[in-house]
Amino acid sequence: MKSDRLEFYLEGKPVGFFEGDSYPSHPGRYPYSPYRGEGHALLASTLRRGETARCSFLRDRREFSLSVVRDELVLDGPASQWFVDVAEVGDDDVDT
Secondary structure (H helix, E strand, O other): OOOOOEEEEEOOEEEEEEOOOOOOOOOEEEEEEEOOOHHHHHHHHHHHOOOOEEEEEEEOOEEEEEEEEEEEEEOEOEOOEEEEEEEEEEEEEOOO
């Protein structure tokens, strides 16, 4: 079954999904909801080592790259929200 969520992946493992109506198309800060699992743990450990996480997402049956340089949980009571800082969005297909 196809998911309507805007999911993104790291090394083929689901990290989470972007909030909103579309995937990132340029560098910036984007709200997302992480999945509890290996993908989000891998993202966190990659960023803790000071490395850029080269993630990917599927749009129109094509795979695109996404360079994540930071993630942050902003605590604000029940309105707490995770964010990722994206340094680059690939406009070409990702080599697989």
